[in-house]
Amino acid sequence: MPLFQAIIERRNPPLALNGATVIAASLGLTLSSKIVVPFDPVPFTTQTLVVVGLGLALGRRRALVAVLLYLMQGAVGLPVFAETPEKGIGIDYMLGPTGGYLVGYLLAVLVAGSLGERGWRKPASAAAAALLASAVVYIPRLFWLGTVIGWFKPVLALGLYPFFLGDVVKAMLVVLLFTVTGRTFGSGRS
Structure with missing residues (x-):
């Protein structure tokens, strides 16, 4: 069985393989943050794609650990976030306009991972799971953005539309x- 398929299908991978998978996933998330289309107040990136994909492919636990590792790397000052180090690093960056997205990624991997583990793996149900997981990012995203830039500015025009x-x-x-x-989403729980 190919290694990639064993990781995706979670057929009891050893602890070292789980650790390597989580580290690789956090690095993939970092790479996705560097594909940036400048936009104000927050840039377009491929992070949501990767976050949702990690949840569906790895399950909620491993995907959550990967996102937490990514956030910890950013919190200690590694330039893992979009437009870092140009727009700051560490906690200061996390408390800026993109902070809500970062919190939303935690919710998204939990939703995508949970639905994937419950059998939402066929294309139609996986599409629904991916849309739901992407949508939950908007909850902290819009709340945080309104808190940072002020509620009198057009928060929906800047953070949703x-x-x-x-x-x-x-x-x-x-x-x-x-x-x-040709991969299927993992079976079983992570």
């Missing part, structure tokens, strides 16, 4: 990537 279509496309890409590669 420009990103909505892109997030739908990214959610569909998650499903397409697994369908095209």
Whole structure:
């Protein structure tokens, strides 16, 4: 059985393989943050695609640990976030306009991972899971953005409308990537 498929299907991988998977996932999340389309107040990146994909592919526990590792790396000052170090690093960056996204990634991997573990793995149900996981990012995203830039500014115009279509496309890409590669979403619990 190929190593990648063993990781995805969670067939009792050894602890070292789980650790390597989590580290690789956090590095993938870092790489996805560096694919940036500048936008104000927060940039477009492929992070949502990767976060949702990690949840579906790895399950909620391993995906959550990978996102937590990514956030810890950023908190200690490693330039893992979008537009870092140019726009700051560490906790200061995390408390800026993108902080809500970072919190939302935790919710998204929990939703995607939980639904994937419950059998939402076929293309149609995986697409629904990816859309739901992408949508939960908006809850802390909009609340945080309103808190940082002020509620009298057009929070929806800055934090929802420009990103909505892109997030739908990214959610569909998650499903397409697994369908095209012939991989199925993992079975069992992580």
